[in-house]
Structures are given as C-alpha cells and as structure tokens.
Amino acid sequence: MIRACILIEALPGKIEAVLANVKKVEGVRKAFIVFGRYDIVAFAEAPDYEAIRNIALKIDAMKDVEETETIVEA
Numbered sequence: 001m002i003r004a005c006i007l008i009e010a011l012p013g014k015i016e017a018v019l020a021n022v023k024k025v026e027g028v029r030k031a032f033i034v035f036g037r038y039d040i041v042a043f044a045e046a047p048d049y050e051a052i053r054n055i056a057l058k059i060d061a062m063k064d065v066e067e068t069e070t071i072v073e074a
Contacts, residue, residue: 001046001047002045002046002047002048002049002051002052002072002073003043003044003045003072003073004043004044004045004046004052004055004056004070004071004072004073005041005042005043005044005070005071005073006028006041006042006043006044006055006056006059006068006070006071007037007038007040007041007068007069007070007071008022008038008039008040008041008042008059008065008067008068009037009038009039009065009066009067009068010039010040010064010065010066011064011065011066014064015033015039015040016033017064018039018040018062018064018065019031019032019033019040021062021063022040022042022059022062025042025044025055025058025059026055027044027045027046027052027055028042028043028044028055028059029043029044029045030042030043031043038069042059044056049072052070052072053070056068056070
C-alpha cells in the first residue's frame with residue numbers, strides 16, 4: 001500500500017467547501033484545515049503509485065482548488 005500527503009491551496013473563502021469535497025474522494029483517509037502556505041492537508045492511501053496519482057489529480061481538478069503538492073511515502 002502506498003501512502004501520500006496531499007497539500008492543497010484553496011481559493012479564499014472556499015476552504016470548508018473544498019475540505020468537504022476532498023473528504024469524499026475514495027482513498028482519502030483523513031483531511032483537515034491547516035494554517036500556512038497551504039489550507040488543507042489530506043492523507044491518502046492506495047495500492048500503487050498510479051492510484052495515488054489519480055487521487056491527487058482528482059483533487060487538483062476540483063472546483064476552488066488553486067494548487068496541490070503531493071508527497072509520497074516510500
């Protein structure tokens with residue numbers, strides 16, 4: 001199983017809505033609001049790198065998401 005941390009920057013005023021949508025993505029184990037450069041941190045788990053990539057791409061394509069960065073646990 002591959003694990004990843006996905007850092008998410010949301011549009012101003014849309015953080016709670018993005019968080020709610022991120023939590024619905026299959027493979028996301030937990031997600032919460034943080035303060036700093038990013039607004040939300042999501043922890044995902046999937047069977048392989050391709051599946052992690054798909055989770056990250058799905059989140060990056062969400063409405064009101066400005067930017068994401070994915071850190072994969074080796």
